[in-house]
Amino acid sequence: MNQQKEWPLWEVFIRSKQGLDHKHVGSLHASDAEMAIQNARDVYTRRMEGVSIWVVESKHVHASNPDEAAAFFDPATDKVYRHPTFYEVPAEIKNM
Amino acid sequence: METIIDKSLEELFEEKIANEIRIEPKDWMPEQYRKTLVRQISQHAHSEIVGMLPEGNWITRAPSLKRKAILLSKVQDEAGHGLYLYSAAETLGTSRDQMIADLHSGKAKYSSIFNYPTLSWADIGAIGWLVDGAAIMNQVPLIRTSYGPYARAMVRVCKEESFHQRQGFEIMMTLCNGAPAQKKMAQEAFNRWWWPTLMMFGPKDSESPNTEQSMRWKIKRFTNDELRQRFVDMMVPQAEFLGLTVPDKDLTWNEAKNGYDFGDVDWEEFWNVVKGNGPCNKDRLSTRVKAHEEGAWVREAALAHAQKRAQREAEKQA
Numbered sequence: 001m002n003q004q005k006e007w008p009l010w011e012v013f014i015r016s017k018q019g020l021d022h023k024h025v026g027s028l029h030a031s032d033a034e035m036a037i038q039n040a041r042d043v044y045t046r047r048m049e050g051v052s053i054w055v056v057e058s059k060h061v062h063a064s065n066p067d068e069a070a071a072f073f074d075p076a077t078d079k080v081y082r083h084p085t086f087y088e089v090p091a092e093i094k095n096m
Numbered sequence: 097m098e099t100i101i102d103k104s105l106e107e108l109f110e111e112k113i114a115n116e117i118r119i120e121p122k123d124w125m126p127e128q129y130r131k132t133l134v135r136q137i138s139q140h141a142h143s144e145i146v147g148m149l150p151e152g153n154w155i156t157r158a159p160s161l162k163r164k165a166i167l168l169s170k171v172q173d174e175a176g177h178g179l180y181l182y183s184a185a186e187t188l189g190t191s192r193d194q195m196i197a198d199l200h201s202g203k204a205k206y207s208s209i210f211n212y213p214t215l216s217w218a219d220i221g222a223i224g225w226l227v228d229g230a231a232i233m234n235q236v237p238l239i240r241t242s243y244g245p246y247a248r249a250m251v252r253v254c255k256e257e258s259f260h261q262r263q264g265f266e267i268m269m270t271l272c273n274g275a276p277a278q279k280k281m282a283q284e285a286f287n288r289w290w291w292p293t294l295m296m297f298g299p300k301d302s303e304s305p306n307t308e309q310s311m312r313w314k315i316k317r318f319t320n321d322e323l324r325q326r327f328v329d330m331m332v333p334q335a336e337f338l339g340l341t342v343p344d345k346d347l348t349w350n351e352a353k354n355g356y357d358f359g360d361v362d363w364e365e366f367w368n369v370v371k372g373n374g375p376c377n378k379d380r381l382s383t384r385v386k387a388h389e390e391g392a393w394v395r396e397a398a399l400a401h402a403q404k405r406a407q408r409e410a411e412k413q414a
Contacts, residue, residue, distance in 0.1 A: 005399065006191060006192055006193050007395065007399060009183075009186065026183050026184075026245075026248075027183040027186065027187075028179060028183060029192060031399050032398075032401075032405065032406075035402075042172075042176075043179050046173070046256075065122070066120065066122045066123045067123075
């Protein structure tokens, strides 16, 4: 069997239409960024799912640690006053 | 000490499964869960890729330009499905090269349906209608499978699959409304594909050792027999609409269970094809291996080209 190294893995992000964010859709292998964008078009936008594509080599993505998710995101859980529903507004007050 | 930590991670995992919280790539998961998924997702991917072969066989001989364009597009979709699935499997820590090596060595399986030949154009209709119909039946519940990347891949696959089934049904309908010879062609294709399609749901529940654990982990949502029953109940009225006869003398409506009773699948044939002795097993695998080997220089050249360009870019910067 051949010993050839795999093409690097790329993460693909697609903007489905102007005005929306790019969203992660999956990954693919390609030898360079240009090929990754072309392959992403063929693999992920065969039915006009996108108007713009980003590709990022997977090795450059850094992620938070899921095992520490509870502690990591915990500081936000007891700060209900960050939400508008925390505050009482009299019924007479409109448009707030 | 370590076992205590492991246990709590496992409890956390079980809790997520119980609460219908999806498992994501970097989450802790039992080794067996990971292995089961790698096996299932990679086999699913291989099925999409090998599945291109029986249909690709008819691209040059499609009866009209419209049918050719449709078939080409369908086969391209199958390649896409294979790629979504390979990339989902890769999030579990396996590599593309490894999966392809396992396919080529025969270690990894693919759906045995693709080891049957496509003898006439009607087979292309039958595949779309029956085989893609069965695939949809298998795949729709997988949209709710417990592993996130697999579930997301299935959303895309299912969306695209429904065109596949409809184009197949349309081919069958055209043949069934055509000349007697065309109708006969459709019936013969139906006869060829009906039983192998029922085999696509896998062995009987009583002989499917992985089902129980997969159901517990919510990888699978329905058993093989449940899905097979649903498929028969769905397809019989469609066959009747086409004026085709289901090639099963035991097929009868069972009012009590509100479904059809049907004959037993030839399990000997099923296992025989799984073991590599179907009509096209050798041909399918050798075609894949040949394509992979003959494409090696392209992959190497593309990599060399990318390296050269990166190097030039670096020199310019310096």
